[in-house]
Amino acid sequence: MKRWWHRLARWWRTTGDSDPQSLIWARIAATFPPIFTANQWVKQQQLAATFLRHKRFWGADGLTVTPEMAATVAFGAACYAHRAGIAIFDDFIGIVLYPAPFQVLRRWEDETGVVHEWPDTLEGETWAQGPVVLSWLSDPSERWAVVIHEFAHRFDAALGGIWNETWLSAWERAAQEPARLPFSPEALEDPGEFIAYTAEAFFLAAPRLKTWDLGLYSLWCQLTGLDPAAVTQVSHTNRKEPS
Numbered sequence: 001m002k003r004w005w006h007r008l009a010r011w012w013r014t015t016g017d018s019d020p021q022s023l024i025w026a027r028i029a030a031t032f033p034p035i036f037t038a039n040q041w042v043k044q045q046q047l048a049a050t051f052l053r054h055k056r057f058w059g060a061d062g063l064t065v066t067p068e069m070a071a072t073v074a075f076g077a078a079c080y081a082h083r084a085g086i087a088i089f090d091d092f093i094g095i096v097l098y099p100a101p102f103q104v105l106r107r108w109e110d111e112t113g114v115v116h117e118w119p120d121t122l123e124g125e126t127w128a129q130g131p132v133v134l135s136w137l138s139d140p141s142e143r144w145a146v147v148i149h150e151f152a153h154r155f156d157a158a159l160g161g162i163w164n165e166t167w168l169s170a171w172e173r174a175a176q177e178p179a180r181l182p183f184s185p186e187a188l189e190d191p192g193e194f195i196a197y198t199a200e201a202f203f204l205a206a207p208r209l210k211t212w213d214l215g216l217y218s219l220w221c222q223l224t225g226l227d228p229a230a231v232t233q234v235s236h237t238n239r240k241e242p243s
């Protein structure tokens with residue numbers, strides 16, 4: 001379980017380059033928006049490497065978790081840790097990865113005591129102290145959205161609930177114009193989902209979120225210590241790219 005870094009390094013060497021460390025992260029970040037300053041980029045790699053060293057990964061439905069998959073998940077988690085520190089994720093030991101969206105059985109007991117059960121298909125799921133459950137989607141931007149989304153739930157819980165007046169006023173605005181949001185209208189399902197979907201917009205479509213609601217964008221900046229919309233240079237592609 002502590003061997004991910006070595007497996008990652010070995011994986012990198014088999015791709016033909018002898019200088020793995022920063023290039024591993026650059027390769028993973030190549031599908032992620034350029035949201036880090038040069039200093040933040042250094043820190044991002046350190047946070048992701050620490051996460052990788054301390055977490056276990058399990059493949060479900062026959063999936064073999066590759067070092068690149070594990071590193072991608074670690075990279076997503078690290079996005080939240082620039083201000084709070086990666087120790088915010090110490091309350092769970094690992095990540096379960098499915099090869100595709102997975103089915104769970106939902107149970108609900110109605111007021112007459114009748115239990116209803118139905119299958120539900122999920123791309124990711126997380127709950128207090130349990131593992132983070134993710135599906136490895138083939139489209140990189142959809143994959144990042146799932147990773148960012150589930151760690152937003154984890155981040156929210158780790159900080160003891162981040163909902164406040166700023167969220168509420170953004171929520172009320174969103175409810176009035178659900179067709180013009182820079183994130184999925186599914187965000188309006190409940191406050192937890194609103195946080196998770198706006199996190200996707202913050203990391204993956206920062207300029208659009210900033211234009212839509214500066215207060216909400218600034219709150220995310222405060223919480224994460226990042227300012228993605230202000231970054232115009234791609235720090236990680238200044239380095240040598242893999243051939």
Ligand SMILES: [Zn+2]
Nearest residue numbers: 149153193196
């Ligand atoms: Zn969610």
